Amino acid sequence: MKATLHVQRYLPDAPGVGPARHWQDYTVEAPDGATVLDCLMRIKDEQDPTLTFRRSCRSAICGSCGMNIAGVNRLACYSQVSRLGRGPVKIRPLPGLPLIKDLVVDMEPFMDKYRVTEPFIVARAPEPEKEYLQSPEEHRKLDEIITCIMCGCCSTSCPVSWTNPAYLGPAAFGRAYRFLVDSRDTRGRDHLKPVTGNTDGVWRCHHIANCVDVCPKNIDLPWLINELRKRAL
Amino acid sequence: MLKHTETVDCDVLVIGAGLAGMRAALETCGRYRTAILSKVHPLRSHSDAAQGGIAASLGNVEEDSVEKHLYDTVKGSDFLGDQDAQETLVSDAATAVYELEHFGAPFSRTDSGRIGQRDFGGHSAKRACYVADLTGHALLHSLYEQVLKHRIPTYGEHFVVALCGDRNRVTGAVAYDMAHGVLRAFSARAVVLATGGYARCFQLTSNDLHNTGDGLSLAWQLGIPLEDMEFVQFHPTGLYRQGILVSEAARGEGGYLLNRDGARFMERYAPKVMELAPRDVVSRSIQTEIDEGRGVDGRDFVNLDIRHLGKQLILERLPQIHDLALNFVGVDCLKEPIPIQPVAHYSMGGIPTDGDTRVLADGLKPTPGFFAAGECACVSVHGANRLGCNSLLEAVVFGRRAGKATTSYLDAEKPTEVKLTASDLAPALENLDKFCCSAGPDKAPEIRQELGAVMTKNCGVFRDDCGLSQGLAKVRELKTRFKNIVIRDRSPLYNTELTEALQLRNMLQYAEVIVASALNRTESRGSHSRKDHPKRDDVNWLKHTLTFPDGAGLRFDYKPVRITRFQPVERKY
Numbered sequence: 049m050k051a052t053l054h055v056q057r058y059l060p061d062a063p064g065v066g067p068a069r070h071w072q073d074y075t076v077e078a079p080d081g082a083t084v085l086d087c088l089m090r091i092k093d094e095q096d097p098t099l100t101f102r103r104s105c106r107s108a109i110c111g112s113c114g115m116n117i118a119g120v121n122r123l124a125c126y127s128q129v130s131r132l133g134r135g136p137v138k139i140r141p142l143p144g145l146p147l148i149k150d151l152v153v154d155m156e157p158f159m160d161k162y163r164v165t166e167p168f169i170v171a172r173a174p175e176p177e178k179e180y181l182q183s184p185e186e187h188r189k190l191d192e193i194i195t196c197i198m199c200g201c202c203s204t205s206c207p208v209s210w211t212n213p214a215y216l217g218p219a220a221f222g223r224a225y226r227f228l229v230d231s232r233d234t235r236g237r238d239h240l241k242p243v244t245g246n247t248d249g250v251w252r253c254h255h256i257a258n259c260v261d262v263c264p265k266n267i268d269l270p271w272l273i274n275e276l277r278k279r280a281l
Numbered sequence: 282m283l284k285h286t287e288t289v290d291c292d293v294l295v296i297g298a299g300l301a302g303m304r305a306a307l308e309t310c311g312r313y314r315t316a317i318l319s320k321v322h323p324l325r326s327h328s329d330a331a332q333g334g335i336a337a338s339l340g341n342v343e344e345d346s347v348e349k350h351l352y353d354t355v356k357g358s359d360f361l362g363d364q365d366a367q368e369t370l371v372s373d374a375a376t377a378v379y380e381l382e383h384f385g386a387p388f389s390r391t392d393s394g395r396i397g398q399r400d401f402g403g404h405s406a407k408r409a410c411y412v413a414d415l416t417g418h419a420l421l422h423s424l425y426e427q428v429l430k431h432r433i434p435t436y437g438e439h440f441v442v443a444l445c446g447d448r449n450r451v452t453g454a455v456a457y458d459m460a461h462g463v464l465r466a467f468s469a470r471a472v473v474l475a476t477g478g479y480a481r482c483f484q485l486t487s488n489d490l491h492n493t494g495d496g497l498s499l500a501w502q503l504g505i506p507l508e509d510m511e512f513v514q515f516h517p518t519g520l521y522r523q524g525i526l527v528s529e530a531a532r533g534e535g536g537y538l539l540n541r542d543g544a545r546f547m548e549r550y551a552p553k554v555m556e557l558a559p560r561d562v563v564s565r566s567i568q569t570e571i572d573e574g575r576g577v578d579g580r581d582f583v584n585l586d587i588r589h590l591g592k593q594l595i596l597e598r599l600p601q602i603h604d605l606a607l608n609f610v611g612v613d614c615l616k617e618p619i620p621i622q623p624v625a626h627y628s629m630g631g632i633p634t635d636g637d638t639r640v641l642a643d644g645l646k647p648t649p650g651f652f653a654a655g656e657c658a659c660v661s662v663h664g665a666n667r668l669g670c671n672s673l674l675e676a677v678v679f680g681r682r683a684g685k686a687t688t689s690y691l692d693a694e695k696p697t698e699v700k701l702t703a704s705d706l707a708p709a710l711e712n713l714d715k716f717c718c719s720a721g722p723d724k725a726p727e728i729r730q731e732l733g734a735v736m737t738k739n740c741g742v743f744r745d746d747c748g749l750s751q752g753l754a755k756v757r758e759l760k761t762r763f764k765n766i767v768i769r770d771r772s773p774l775y776n777t778e779l780t781e782a783l784q785l786r787n788m789l790q791y792a793e794v795i796v797a798s799a800l801n802r803t804e805s806r807g808s809h810s811r812k813d814h815p816k817r818d819d820v821n822w823l824k825h826t827l828t829f830p831d832g833a834g835l836r837f838d839y840k841p842v843r844i845t846r847f848q849p850v851e852r853k854y
Contacts, residue, residue, distance in 0.1 A: 059772060081611070093726035097778040098770040102325075105489040107525040107605060109418055110325040126608060148460055149775040155322065168426035169385030178339075179382040181394035190387045194412070194419055195600075198324050230387070 051078035051087055051129045054136040055099070058147045069147075073136060074099075078129045084117055084137065085124035088151075100150040108264055111197035114204075115151050116140040121201035121262045142204040158200045161216045165242045167223040171232045186231035193226045193272070195265040202259035202269055214248040218259040218269040221250055225272045228279065237279065244280045251277065282717045283457060283773050285464040285710060288701050291316040291434075293687055294453060294469035296441055296496065298323035300417070300673060301655025301680035302475030303424040308684020310433045313691055316467060318456055320491060320780070322437040323425050327477055327489045328676060331417025332528030332601060333401060334409030335381075335677070336670035337374035341395040345406040347371050352847060354671060357403040357559050358664025359807035359817065360849035361509070361825070361842055366636045366660040368845070370671070373678040378410055381677060386423040388412055389598070399598075400533040403559035403668040403854075410670075414528050414601045417673060439465065440780050441499060443709035444472070445701055448503040448642040451651045452699045455709040459780065462773035464710065468701040471650040471687045474500065474632065474640070475680060478656040480513060482788040482795070483625035483740075484733030487519050487526040491784070496657040498787035500632045506644045506829040506838070507791065508659040509630035511798035511809050514667055515742050517563035519624030521582040523609050527602055527621055529669040532556040534598060536587040538567065539618060540575040546583075551854040558854040561666040561808045564623040568742040577620065584618035623742050629667055629808065630798075631659035633827065638683040644827040644840060650696055654683040661825065664842075665807020716786075717779065721767030725782045728759050728766065732785070732792060735759075740796050745812040749800040756796055760789045794828045797835050802826060819849050 052075045060068055074091045085103055092099045102112040106125040113124040117139055118132045129137060145153035171180055196219065203209050203217030221243055228239040243249050250273050259269040291314045295306045298319035309315045319326065338345040350371040355364055382388055382396060389397035389411055401409040412419035428435060439456035445466070446452035453468040479494025480486045497507055517538075518527040532538070538556050540546045550566040551558035558566075571581050587595060587602075592615050595603055606612045606619045632653040634640055638660075639647035655676040662675055690696075739752030763786065770778040804818035805811050824839040 060774070081609070092778075093730075097726075097768075098772070100770075100775055100777050104321055104325050104491050105327065105330050107330060107489075107523075108608070109415075109601070110321075110327075110329050110489065112321065112325045128608075149772070152460075152775050154460065159322075163429055166430075168430040169423075171383065171385075175383050178379055179388070179396050182390055183394050184390045184392060186394075187387065187390045191413070191597075194387050194422070195415060197329075197418070227385075230385070232385075 049078055049130070050075055051082070052136040053087055053091065054138045056140045057150050059149060080130070082129050083125050084127045084129055084139065085113055087129055088124060100152055102152055109197060111199035114142050114199040114201045116143060121205045123199060123201070123264050126264050142200055144204045144210045155200060158203060158219070161220040162198065162223055164216065165220050165224040167227065169227060169230065169233050170235045172234050180232040182231050189229040190226065192267055193222055196222050196267060197265065199264065201262045201264060205258040205262045207256055207258070208252055208254055212247070212252065215252050216243060216248050218273065221273050221276060222267065222269060225276055228276070240276065240280050243276060250280065282771065283462070283464050283713060285466060285706060288466040288468055289316060290468050292470045292691060293473065294318060294467050295473045295475060296454060297475035297477060297655070297657070298435065299326035299328035299475060299477055299655060300420060300424060300676035301683070302473065303428050304677050304680030305473045305475060305654060305684040305687065306433050307424070307427055307431060308681055309687050310431050312688055315433055317428070317433055317435045318439050318441060318454065318467065319435070319437055320440040320495070323428065323435060324421065326421060327492055328417045328421045328673070330489060330526060331673050332414040332526060333530035333533060334399060334411035334416045334670045335378060335420070335673040336401065336404060336408045336668070337378040337410055337674065338371065338406065338408055339375055339378065339396060339398060339410065341391055342398045342407040345408055349405055350374065350408060353404050354662070354668060355847050356852055357666055357668040359666055359852055360664065360823065361661070361806060362664030363661050363843040364845040364847065365843050366662050369636050370662045370675060370678055374674055377674065377677045377681060381420055381423060384423045384427050386412065386420050399530065400557060401669045402529055402532065402557045402563065404670070408670070409533060411530065413597070414530050414599045420673060436465070440783065441495065442713050442783065444499050444503060445705055445709065448505050448648060450649065451503070452705065453701055455706060457780070459775045462775070466701050466706055468699040470696045470699055471652065471690060473683050473687060474653040474657055475655045475683070476657045478628040479791055480625040480628060482732055482736050482792040484737040485519065485524045485622070486625040487516050487524050488625070493784035493788050494628070494657070494791050495784065495787050496653065497632060498790045500640065501790055501830055504830055505640060505642050506633060506827045507630060507794050508633040508644070508827055509661060509825050510791065510794045510828060511802050511826065512629035512665050512807060513625055513795065514560055514627035514629060514808050515564040515623040516626035517560055517567055517623050518585055518621040520605065520609055521620035521622055524624040525605055525609055527585060527605065527619060528599070531585060531587050531599055531602055534587070534594065535590055536585055538563070539584040539586050540570045541577050541579065542575065546570050546575070554854045559666055559668060562854055564742050565810060567623055571622070582620040582622045585621045586618040587614055588616065588618070625737070627667055627672060628656055629659070629661070629663040629665065631657050634658045634660055636660060637686040638679050639686060644838060649694065650690055652683045652687055654679040665809060717768055719764070719766055719768065721765060723762045723765045723767070725763070725766045725785050728763055729785050732756065732759055732788060736792060740799055743810050743812050744799055746800065749796055753793070753796045753800060756789065756793045760793065763789055794835065798826050798828055801837055823849065
């Protein structure tokens with residue numbers, strides 16, 4: 049089958065080639081099971097070498113290829129074209145982040161918010177000779193959140209993020225939660241400090257829940273944000 | 282097209298931000314100005330995709346010992362590994378794994394709260410420490426968290442175009458800062474290469490799109506040889522046609538391999554350990570089933586069946602596999618078997634180093650201040666075949682050792698500060714300029730596809746003289762055509778047409794070495810199976826291949842295998 053991709057292009061450094069941001073259609077062969085990433089790569093190889101996007105693992109673990117596909121943030125490698133309905137598939141970069149080129153956005157503002165949460169373990173000293181003990185029940189609390197691949201689909205789908213650039217967003221909250229519930233970590237409520245600020249913290253969440261709808265790992269972010277709130281009280 | 286804008290001075294430059302690179306940087310950052318360079322953001326590194334586990338004889342689940350781990354590794358390597366290095370690998374294993382745990386790695390647990398361990402192919406005890414089937418992902422994130430904690434300057438999306446200096450003294454690197462569209466140079470008193478594997482030159486591969494062996498080509502351009510390049514591991518269970526990895530953990534937890542008749546064919550190839558034979562053995566068995574018409578429906582795949590493990594175990598310990606099969610081949614592994622086939626997976630060969638990760642510029646003598654660790658290096662701990670879970674182990678054990686060796690080198694030698702001047706950078710910049718201006722008419726993507734096809738077809742699980750000779754001629758033809766490629770994207774900003782072409786240049790360089798070395802080695806050992814030379818030949822071939830650049834061609838040399846404890850015996854499972 050053939051698929052048509054309706055792709056937003058952006059090239060800031062090319063004077064005289066028309067508007068920096070425009071739409072371009074590509075029609076490409078899309079065999080059964082082909083993903084949006086397969087199609088983009090095929091277009092780049094066969095039709096337009098200038099088409100630019102991030103990609104790496106093509107197996108939904110590296111988090112490189114988050115983009116807005118048919119109106120929803122998702123991983124290009126994880127989205128089969130045939131499941132996206134009829135007609136051209138509209139492809140835009142992740143919203144709310146500065147554009148670099150075509151589908152490549154500047155992820156640094158997103159990563160900065162992650163860094164703010166001080167995302168590393170602070171375990172009791174001195175370190176044991178072997179491992180810190182942790183029961184399977186304690187470990188189970190981490191099962192879901194450690195699957196996060198930091199693709200940014202959640203935070204950039206959040207209307208609060210769009211209107212309030214300081215808002216840390218669900219991905220950053222997830223990292224704070226990951227250490228808060230780790231039985232080996234000693235910081236306890238201190239983990240909450242960076243994520244409970246008045247303008248940028250969990251209280252700003254409006255429960256729109258776009259984040260959970262788009263998460264490729266199905267992490268229940270609204271639930272987790274509620275947990276952070278409960279513990280902050 | 283690309284302008285050099287600034288030079289960053291540091292003491293230690295680590296190239297590559299997977300497990301090995303970040304582990305090395307964590308070791309040096311306390312004493313020396315360290316910078317990490319990576320062509321992707323560190324969290325996108327391919328260590329991420331390792332699933333099953335990391336080996337260490339902790340004995341948390343059953344009796345185990347360093348000694349047993351050593352013998353399994355030696356035997357797994359088909360006696361081509363250097364046994365002193367293998368001893369280092371397994372002796373450092375427990376410390377390295379406990380350190381990862383202290384760094385926050387969320388290992389799955391036993392009932393008593395210790396690190397959980399499972400079976401893995403070729404290991405004689407439950408030795409694989411794991412995080413569900415996301416081990417690499419979890420470890421990569423934990424190490425990156427430490428990099429953030431220690432505030433190590435990290436330059437992501439910086440594609441290294443050349444190393445500076447020569448093979449007697451490497452003084453830094455020139456990198457393309459993709460997001461800003463400029464060239465940035467890095468001067469360094471010591472350089473650590475940790476650039477990962479090279480199986481992307483195969484069409485069917487579990488590797489990500491960036492595993493293009495750049496570090497190998499950077500070293501090669503300085504005249505440094507490559508070791509044992511013919512040994513490419515084929516992972517038995519890549520998702521059919523996609524190549525996406527289905528972890529050996531599926532078999533470690535008890536999964537079956539079934540042919541067309543629904544028979545567990547491994548009983549004919551490895552009756553004692555069945556599906557848990559080492560990867561070279563299992564891949565050959567699967568390929569034989571397929572070649573002899575016993576693939577499912579007579580096609581080129583067999584089935585991996587884990588249904589009998591039950592929903593609870595699958596969703597708890599193999600959740601990613603469930604997900605990948607469902608989304609990429611539309612198979613619900615709770616209800617149906619998963620179609621799989623062998624795919625190029627891991628690079629046993631690489632840049633020759635000693636046990637302290639020092640690069641051996643002539644194959645024998647260390648280059649001061651130049652180190653390599655992880656999959657890009659050949660220590661050699663994996664010999665002719667790596668055991669599952671020994672790769673993450675190698676990355677952290679030798680990443681850690683690289684950091685320590687770099688620190689000792691700077692402490693002891695106190696090498697002078699490097700200041701790269703315009704004339705130091707000129708050759709790299711001129712070469713790149715020329716490269717950007719090449720005018721066609723050949724197209725890099727076509728050459729890349731032809732390269733992948735010929736590598737998979739002529740240099741796969743089974744090889745022979747005829748296929749390899751034709752393959753070598755084809756790779757050389759592609760190298761010639763590559764000189765006439767055209768780069769049509771003229772934008773300095775985030776130019777992935779350019780970086781892909783540079784990756785292809787690198788792949789063509791070492792693909793020739795892989796095929797030539799495979800043609801040269803007229804025996805079968807570990808992952809290297811010659812149909813025309815089906816037996817292992819210890820009299821003539823119990824030695825490492827060293828391939829040197831020699832003008833426009835190649836030159837072979839050899840070095841002996843270091844055998845300290847175990848004399849080679851026939852390898853049976």
